[in-house]
Structure formats: C-alpha cells, structure tokens
Amino acid sequence: MDEQINSYLEKNRSLYLKQMTDFLSIPSISSDSTHKADVRRAAEWLAGDLKNGGMDHVRLMETAGHPVVYGDYLKAEGKPTVLVYGHYDVQPVDPIDKWKTEPFKPVIKNNIIYARGCSDDKGQVFMLAKMAESILAVKKELPVNIKFFFEGEEEIGSAHLNDFVDDHLDLLKADVLLVSDTTMVGLDQPAVCYGLRGLCGLEVRLQGANGDLHSGVYGGAVQNTLHAMVELLATLHDDKTGKVTVNGFYDQVRPLSSEERATCEKLSDDKALMKQLDLNALYGEEGYSTVARIWARPTLELNGLFGGFQGEGLKTVIPSTATAKITCRLVPDQDPEVIGSLLKKHFEKHLPVGVKLDVVLMDHAEPFVMPLDHPALKAADAALEDAFRLKPVFSRQGGSVPIVNTFHDKLGLAPVLMGFGLDSENFHAPNEHFHLVNFDRGLRALIAFLYFLPEKM
Amino acid sequence: MDEQINSYLEKNRSLYLKQMTDFLSIPSISSDSTHKADVRRAAEWLAGDLKNGGMDHVRLMETAGHPVVYGDYLKAEGKPTVLVYGHYDVQPVDPIDKWKTEPFKPVIKNNIIYARGCSDDKGQVFMLAKMAESILAVKKELPVNIKFFFEGEEEIGSAHLNDFVDDHLDLLKADVLLVSDTTMVGLDQPAVCYGLRGLCGLEVRLQGANGDLHSGVYGGAVQNTLHAMVELLATLHDDKTGKVTVNGFYDQVRPLSSEERATCEKLSDDKALMKQLDLNALYGEEGYSTVARIWARPTLELNGLFGGFQGEGLKTVIPSTATAKITCRLVPDQDPEVIGSLLKKHFEKHLPVGVKLDVVLMDHAEPFVMPLDHPALKAADAALEDAFRLKPVFSRQGGSVPIVNTFHDKLGLAPVLMGFGLDSENFHAPNEHFHLVNFDRGLRALIAFLYFLPEKM
The missing domain is CATH 3.40.630.10 (Zn peptidases)
Incomplete structure (x- = not known):
C-alpha cells in the first residue's frame, strides 16, 4: 500500500x-x-x-x-x-x-x-x-x-x-x-x-369458505384452510433427507467438483455456527457439508406463513384464508422460470380438497x-x-x-x-x-x- | 299463547x-x-x-x-x-x-x-x-x-x-x-x-435461531422454523381419513346410538352447506355424516398460524419463531385435561430437529x-x-x-x-x-x- x-x-x-x-x-x-x-x-x-x-x-x-x-x-x-x-x-x-x-x-x-x-x-x-x-x-x-x-x-x-x-x-x-x-x-x-445463488420467489394463497367460521358450529365438517396449507407445504420436503421433493427440482443442478467439495468441507465450522445462532443442531440436505449446502445446493424456504387469529389468547375460528411466502435459492444451471413453473405444478397436484389455490410468481434471479x-x-x-x-x-x-x-x-x-x-x-x-x-x-x-x-x- | x-x-x-x-x-x-x-x-x-x-x-x-x-x-x-x-x-x-x-x-x-x-x-x-x-x-x-x-x-x-x-x-x-x-x-x-362439545385450547411456539436469518446466507444449513412448524402440524391429522392422529385422542369418545346417527344423517344437508359457504367440497372424518361430525365427533382445529414476513412482496428471511393457535372440540366422555396432556406429549415426540418447543395449555371446557x-x-x-x-x-x-x-x-x-x-x-x-x-x-x-x-x- x-x-x-x-x-x-x-x-x-x-x-x-x-x-x-x-x-x-x-x-x-x-x-x-x-x-x-x-x-x-x-x-x-x-x-x-x-x-x-x-x-x-x-x-x-x-x-x-x-x-x-x-x-x-x-x-x-x-x-x-x-x-x-x-x-x-x-x-x-x-x-x-x-x-x-x-x-x-x-x-x-x-x-x-x-x-x-x-x-x-x-x-x-x-x-x-x-x-x-x-x-x-x-x-x-x-x-x-x-x-x-x-x-x-x-x-x-x-x-x-x-x-x-x-x-x-x-x-x-x-x-x-x-x-x-x-x-x-x-x-x-x-x-x-x-x-x-439465484432466486425464485412466489406467494401461495389458499381460500376455503367465504368467511371465517365458528369452530364449534362448523368444526369437523369443512376443510380448515390452515390444515390444508400445512398439508400442502409439508409435501415440499423430505424431512428425513432434507431434500426438496418437487419433481424435477434438482434436474439442472451442476454438481460440485471434488476440489470445491473439499474447500466447502474445510470451511464448514458447524460448532461455531451453532454457537453463533444459539442452536442445538444444524439441519440441511443429506450428503453435503454446511458450506456446500449454502454455496452450491438449492433450497426452498418459507419466509412467511400466516392465517387466522394472531392476537392474545384464543379465538375459535376456522380461518378462510392462508398465505405462504416462499423463496428458492438456486444454483447453476437452474433456471428460475423453470423452477417457478415446477413449483406451481406441484402445488396444483397436491392441493387438498375443499380449498382454492392461487400461486403468484414474484422476483427471480439467475x-x-x-x-x-x-x-x-x-x-x-x-x-x-x-x-x-x-x-x-x-x-x-x-x-x-x-x-x-x-x-x-x-x-x-x-x-x-x-x-x-x-x-x-x-x-x-x-x-x-x-x-x-x-x-x-x-x-x-x-x-x-x-x-x-x-x-x- | x-x-x-x-x-x-x-x-x-x-x-x-x-x-x-x-x-x-x-x-x-x-x-x-x-x-x-x-x-x-x-x-x-x-x-x-x-x-x-x-x-x-x-x-x-x-x-x-x-x-x-x-x-x-x-x-x-x-x-x-x-x-x-x-x-x-x-x-x-x-x-x-x-x-x-x-x-x-x-x-x-x-x-x-x-x-x-x-x-x-x-x-x-x-x-x-x-x-x-x-x-x-x-x-x-x-x-x-x-x-x-x-x-x-x-x-x-x-x-x-x-x-x-x-x-x-x-x-x-x-x-x-x-x-x-x-x-x-x-x-x-x-x-x-x-x-x-367441550373445548381444549393451546398455543404451540417454536424457536429456531436467536434471530431472523438471511435466507441466502444461511438457507440450507439451518432448520427453518416455519418448515419445522409445518412438519409438526402435519403430524396431527391423517389426511386420508380426516382423523386426528394424536395417540389416545379418541379413547374416551362415547359412540353415537343408532337413533342419533339416523337423526344426524337426516339433518345433514351437504349441498346447502356447500352453497352457503361457497365451497366445492366438504371435508371431515371418514364414516360420519356432516351433522354427526359437528355434534358428536371431536376435532382438532388450527385457529391461527403465523411466523416470518407478512408484508407486501417478499423478504428473504428464515424466520426464528413460529406460533400456532389450536383448539380441540371435545365430546362426551373426553376430558380436556387428558387431551391437553396427550397433545403436549405428541408435540414433544414429533418435534423436528433444530428448534425449541413451548406448549401453553389455555382454555378448556367439559x-x-x-x-x-x-x-x-x-x-x-x-x-x-x-x-x-x-x-x-x-x-x-x-x-x-x-x-x-x-x-x-x-x-x-x-x-x-x-x-x-x-x-x-x-x-x-x-x-x-x-x-x-x-x-x-x-x-x-x-x-x-x-x-x-x-x-x-
């Protein structure tokens, strides 16, 4: 200098x-x-x-x-x-x-x-x-x-x-x-x-009955929109392997070279990360080190989820709407538009009975x-x-x-x-x-x- | 008169x-x-x-x-x-x-x-x-x-x-x-x-990392608290039969007499209900008419669910907390305290890795x-x-x-x-x-x- x-x-x-x-x-x-x-x-x-x-x-x-x-x-x-x-x-x-x-x-x-x-x-x-x-x-x-x-x-x-x-x-x-x-x-x-990593963002909205319902009066007889949302979102991951289960999601992923894998493993410090974030365990895709999961593997994350009563105490409603905000982090050579359309198809295919679906594709980046x-x-x-x-x-x-x-x-x-x-x-x-x-x-x-x-x- | x-x-x-x-x-x-x-x-x-x-x-x-x-x-x-x-x-x-x-x-x-x-x-x-x-x-x-x-x-x-x-x-x-x-x-x-019907209400809270995280920086390496919540809540029902899957949930339920079953069937008007609520399908526990599901069968309903970003557009966070508000409608001879404790056990048993659980039992009625x-x-x-x-x-x-x-x-x-x-x-x-x-x-x-x-x- x-x-x-x-x-x-x-x-x-x-x-x-x-x-x-x-x-x-x-x-x-x-x-x-x-x-x-x-x-x-x-x-x-x-x-x-x-x-x-x-x-x-x-x-x-x-x-x-x-x-x-x-x-x-x-x-x-x-x-x-x-x-x-x-x-x-x-x-x-x-x-x-x-x-x-x-x-x-x-x-x-x-x-x-x-x-x-x-x-x-x-x-x-x-x-x-x-x-x-x-x-x-x-x-x-x-x-x-x-x-x-x-x-x-x-x-x-x-x-x-x-x-x-x-x-x-x-x-x-x-x-x-x-x-x-x-x-x-x-x-x-x-x-x-x-x-x-690239990005593909979307919002998923479910609509059940035409208004919130009393859970005593209707509970048991109609689909609860939040149950439907939970059921739908639970189809997105395999909780054993941590993999995204959307059909075709990994098809375009470029594999890591063995040098890159080695660098990722060397740089992964799981204990330090757990300490920093006050976590008793990390969690991610089977078969990859922490740094590889972040640098070179795609993800599908829920960024926001909401429906029904959020105030203090309880309110015995069956909510009529539920919304999930989702972004995928993408890696070479995934195409955000392809991924968006795979996700849309997935939601349509797995839609529970008794609710209507609206998927809005939002931001994306290569x-x-x-x-x-x-x-x-x-x-x-x-x-x-x-x-x-x-x-x-x-x-x-x-x-x-x-x-x-x-x-x-x-x-x-x-x-x-x-x-x-x-x-x-x-x-x-x-x-x-x-x-x-x-x-x-x-x-x-x-x-x-x-x-x-x-x-x- | x-x-x-x-x-x-x-x-x-x-x-x-x-x-x-x-x-x-x-x-x-x-x-x-x-x-x-x-x-x-x-x-x-x-x-x-x-x-x-x-x-x-x-x-x-x-x-x-x-x-x-x-x-x-x-x-x-x-x-x-x-x-x-x-x-x-x-x-x-x-x-x-x-x-x-x-x-x-x-x-x-x-x-x-x-x-x-x-x-x-x-x-x-x-x-x-x-x-x-x-x-x-x-x-x-x-x-x-x-x-x-x-x-x-x-x-x-x-x-x-x-x-x-x-x-x-x-x-x-x-x-x-x-x-x-x-x-x-x-x-x-x-x-x-x-x-x-009686009632048993509770709030389930999950805590992941000690703060919201950037989904680009950490996405893939830590449990997403909303994923954990979705996974946990998805264990509560069998989506094929509509039954609650909490161990022991139905043990104390008094069966309907055949007269009661007949009255319930007679009073069920599914078409009118679907029209009233603007639904294309009803949904509930297998083997019971709509009125029986409401009058004489217990339920477990999500009344509220929230975590992460709820504003306009997207925010690429991994939320650190998620909350679910739940009430069960109970029937004779279910005991609200017994059900509350069965639910608590269920949540503890099915808790996903990488999050902390807090179950707060709230209102109940026989x-x-x-x-x-x-x-x-x-x-x-x-x-x-x-x-x-x-x-x-x-x-x-x-x-x-x-x-x-x-x-x-x-x-x-x-x-x-x-x-x-x-x-x-x-x-x-x-x-x-x-x-x-x-x-x-x-x-x-x-x-x-x-x-x-x-x-x-």
Whole structure:
C-alpha cells in the first residue's frame, strides 16, 4: 500500500466515519412506499459525495422506480474501465422491537457500527466512493477509468434495472464489474466470490369458505384452510433427507467438483455456527457439508406463513384464508422460470380438497459462476493479500446479486465480487452491524485493486 | 299463547328493537383490555333494563374480571325456580375490513339485524330480559321464580365463573337452568339442545435461531422454523381419513346410538352447506355424516398460524419463531385435561430437529349430554311447538357453553338449552346477524316455557 495514501486514510478516518453515519441515517427502505422520499434523499446524498470526491458527470438518473446514482472518471487513457456497482437501498426494519439501538441512528461501539444498511450495502457503497476520492486527493489521478453505478432497488429485486441497462449500453460500457455486496468467510479471512445463488420467489394463497367460521358450529365438517396449507407445504420436503421433493427440482443442478467439495468441507465450522445462532443442531440436505449446502445446493424456504387469529389468547375460528411466502435459492444451471413453473405444478397436484389455490410468481434471479482463472480475479487476489496480509479464499455465496447476470449478459462484463461484510452481521435482520476493522482493510484492498488491475489485464 | 301477552308483544315490538339496538351498540369485547369500560357499560345497561322490567335485587356483582349482572323475581311461592343464564360480552371484530356495516352500529334490513353480538349472545340475553318484563307488564306476576345471571366473560372462557359460583351457592340455588346461547337447526326449525362439545385450547411456539436469518446466507444449513412448524402440524391429522392422529385422542369418545346417527344423517344437508359457504367440497372424518361430525365427533382445529414476513412482496428471511393457535372440540366422555396432556406429549415426540418447543395449555371446557326424558326438556318441547307451530328437534351443538358443566356440577342444575340463533348467522365472524322472525317466535317460546315448566315438573 502506498505510504502517502495510507497516511491520508489514517488522517481522514474520523471524517469518513462521520460521513458514513450521515449516509446511514437516511431510512432508504425501497420496499416501503412511505419511504420513497427517503430513498431519493439517500441518492442525493450519495451523488453529492461523489461530486465532492472529484467524480465527473455526477447525476441522478430516473427509472420507473427509484433513481440510479451515476458518476465517472474517464481520464485514465488506455487503461481499463471499471464499472463499480452497489445499492443504496436497504431492507425493512421489522421486527423493530428486536433492535437494541435505533436502525437509523448509527452507533459505534467496540469498533463495530450498528445501523440498517451498514453491512448491506450502504456501508460498502460508501467505501467504493471513498476508494476513488482518497486516491484522487493524494495522487490527483486514478490508475483506471471508473464508472459508478449505484441503484436503489436491489432489495426489491432490481425491477427496473434490465430496462435501464438496455437504455444505456454505451454509457455503462466497461471492462470489469466491481461489486462490494458479498461477504468475507471470517472476520480476518478475505474472500473473492466467484459464484452466487439465484432466486425464485412466489406467494401461495389458499381460500376455503367465504368467511371465517365458528369452530364449534362448523368444526369437523369443512376443510380448515390452515390444515390444508400445512398439508400442502409439508409435501415440499423430505424431512428425513432434507431434500426438496418437487419433481424435477434438482434436474439442472451442476454438481460440485471434488476440489470445491473439499474447500466447502474445510470451511464448514458447524460448532461455531451453532454457537453463533444459539442452536442445538444444524439441519440441511443429506450428503453435503454446511458450506456446500449454502454455496452450491438449492433450497426452498418459507419466509412467511400466516392465517387466522394472531392476537392474545384464543379465538375459535376456522380461518378462510392462508398465505405462504416462499423463496428458492438456486444454483447453476437452474433456471428460475423453470423452477417457478415446477413449483406451481406441484402445488396444483397436491392441493387438498375443499380449498382454492392461487400461486403468484414474484422476483427471480439467475444463479452465476465465473471461471477461476480470469485476470480480474487475479488482481482481486493480489489486492486482498496486500491489504489483509493473508491469501483470500475463492468462495461462493448463498445469496443473490441479481445484477451480476444483467451486466454479464448485456455488457459482457466479468464480475469481481469483493465484499467486506460478514454473514454474522445480521443484514436483513434486527441489529445489523459492520466491523470497522474491515472498513479500514477493505478500503485499502479496493484501492490496491485499482492499481493491480491494469497490471494483470 | 296468551292473547293479552301476544298483543302486548306486538304493540311493543318497535320499542324492544330500539332498546336492543342500544344494547348492541356497546362494544363489550371481553378479550380486549382497551374495551374494559365498554364491557362494564354493557353490564350497567343490562342491569338498568332488568330493573325497569320489574326485577328485584338487581345489581352488578364483581369478579376478578368483568362483572356479573344479577336480578331476581322470587314471589312465585311453591313454584320452581329458573336460573337464567346468558352472556353480554362479545367476540372481537377483526378482520374489520370484511364487515359490510359497522359492528357496533346495528342495522336492520329485510327483518334481519346486523351487529356484533346480535346472535351470540346479547340479542338472546335481551330476549330473556324481555320474557320476564312482558309477562309482568301484562299479568303482574310470573308463573315461576327467576334468577337472572348474565356474565361478561363467556368469550374468554368464563375464567372467573367457577370461583363466583362457589362463593354464591345459596344465591344461585334453583331447579332448572335456562340458557339461550345455542342455535336452531334451520330458520323455521326450532331445537332443544341436549349435548354440547367441550373445548381444549393451546398455543404451540417454536424457536429456531436467536434471530431472523438471511435466507441466502444461511438457507440450507439451518432448520427453518416455519418448515419445522409445518412438519409438526402435519403430524396431527391423517389426511386420508380426516382423523386426528394424536395417540389416545379418541379413547374416551362415547359412540353415537343408532337413533342419533339416523337423526344426524337426516339433518345433514351437504349441498346447502356447500352453497352457503361457497365451497366445492366438504371435508371431515371418514364414516360420519356432516351433522354427526359437528355434534358428536371431536376435532382438532388450527385457529391461527403465523411466523416470518407478512408484508407486501417478499423478504428473504428464515424466520426464528413460529406460533400456532389450536383448539380441540371435545365430546362426551373426553376430558380436556387428558387431551391437553396427550397433545403436549405428541408435540414433544414429533418435534423436528433444530428448534425449541413451548406448549401453553389455555382454555378448556367439559363436553356435556343430558338425559332426553328430563321434565324440563318436555316443557321446552311444548313451548317451542306452541310458538313455532312445529315439533322441535332434539339436537346437539358443536360449540361449547362452558358454564353448563359448572352449574350442573356445583348446583345440580339440569340445563335447558333453547336458543334462537342460526349456525349461518356469522357469530365469531364478520357480518354477524340475527333473523328477527326468531326474535319474535323465540320470545313467545321463552314466555310459554315459563308457563309449561310448573306443569311438567
């Protein structure tokens, strides 16, 4: 790491953290229409920060939903161009009563910052902006060209991103895609991610009688919609093997290589995970290690289930409706649309008597893997080793970064997924936090990456 | 029917309906502590009405919960004493958006009144009060002694009733118990109920990890609490036979006589029920007709089920908790405590891996049947035939009137369950209503019962 840049970063650390705190204080919850103005406010804050950092052409670009924040530096003639992606929108905060601090009043304690979005992904977006700002402040020029592209709809499935990219193919042209929205494999162990799971989401609704019924008057004579839902959902898994029992679900799954299996087994630390989550047992698909289950095997998860009375005490009703929210995590080479249609067929086939079915297919994202010998991955490898003083792991990720496929398919971009969050940092849950030691090391790694990239390409 | 009384009832019909509307306008929801003052207001209204109607010793009597309304007429020397029971509390009104009129602004349309409590049980409590008031107004004396006992906690399991009865055994001494809280078997077909189902309620809670988890980061490696709940609840029924599969659940069930089976079959009108409820199929225990399933077979019903995300769209969480609310309807000679403990054992035995279980036993009520040759039933038989010009059916009821056992066990009272609601009148659900034709005929039947009773006893 360049000494001048290093001392600049040390000198400016407090200022940067203060700025990050301001950014995290804006409740940019993209799924909640009452926060629409806040999402825009976060976009404006970010645009202002890029402009202050020396970027050109900084602007908000409209979509049919929340705006994109764009800014670039194109003065590195003959050097590669990096499209830098992140998202400034965040997940909802419910259940709010489980937060120990307020989600939009960031608190720093023991070098950890607590706030919604600090790890996923506003904290990392902020680091990407500071990566360019810091080099420019010290060196007056960047070693590569950069195009910043920050979206506000990642947490709601990036609904308008495809259209936006189609409409701006020239503007977004680049050689490499840099994304900081993945995690390290441990507090001190950096990782470059070369594979992501995809997603297929749906909602299943059952309707029984035309209204809730008194369980004394009708109980025993009509289908209880909740029983029907339970019966239907119980057909989705084999509880002995943990496998999804939907016909054809695994047909397109690409098997793990024996090297990948070995890496997964080596990285699986079941005891630590059980301790972290306060569980007396883990549970998953037979025949795979914990890390393999997360990185490379598909799942079908219930994310929400509800029907009938939820108040205090009892209410003797037979509920008329029941709803289940489901997402599948998919792996190469599963096709989200194929899986959605297999699921729909499954529900129709196993529908219990006496209820009507409605299946609504929702968000989907393709799974992805990248060839391990790509030069951009080598630059990331070198940069992480330089900043962390440790060889990074080539990892996969259980989550989805839906835009990776969009940018690959439409712009031919190879993604470098180099993130600095941890799986234990509660993103999508109460008490999201981010270890600032990886803010420091991560920022240095990002800066180093920009210097290593032209060498390796 | 006495001509003088009949014309008095005709002349006072509008006034009575106006009074009933006032009574139904008070939101006496006993389960909701924010309505505590309203429950008392309903009690005070009722006490005022009994006093105006000529009852003596009218007063509110305190319990550890909502008050009892008491009033009596003890001047019929040498005649039987009737303890008259009803409840002035009502069910909650959610889901409020399903109501077509406001639950506490009664509306009369086509000789049907719409309001929470009009059928269960405030409308019928009001009829019981008017039964005595009308006779006294015309005849200046009653043919029997009466003790009114109206409680405000029936919809929350009559929690303080046992203690109250224990403390007032002398005050409540009587020969017969009259209850109007059951239903007729059709709009024009009156019924005397000789059997009630009991109740055993519980809540099942599962806890997985110590917080909601991101389904991308952990999905596949930990038990999903909702999957565990679905798996657990799916073990409760045999979906082929519709039978409850909890070990020992049917051991204490008294079989139906062949006469009872025949009555049940005769009264079952599956097509009408399917039409009423907008269902394309009924569903229940193999080998029993619809009416037998409701009157004389036990059930296990899910009344509420919830966990995870319930908002709009998707949220990719693995929920950490799941809750199920369950009530069993029980039949003679099942013991609610035995059933509760069998259920608890079942849940413990079938608990999936990776979650913690908490079973909370809640309300319970004993099932009940009365000998068919009891003289009080003969008086009810004659009174209903007189008012409806049709022989009543001797029926059972799928619901519970928990106090019946209390009064039977502690005071040796034989209950006459003569109610005027209909199963289709949406009690415990939105748009509760009550057919005023049965307000008129029912009131006449109640009056006739008081005259027939001394003859038959």
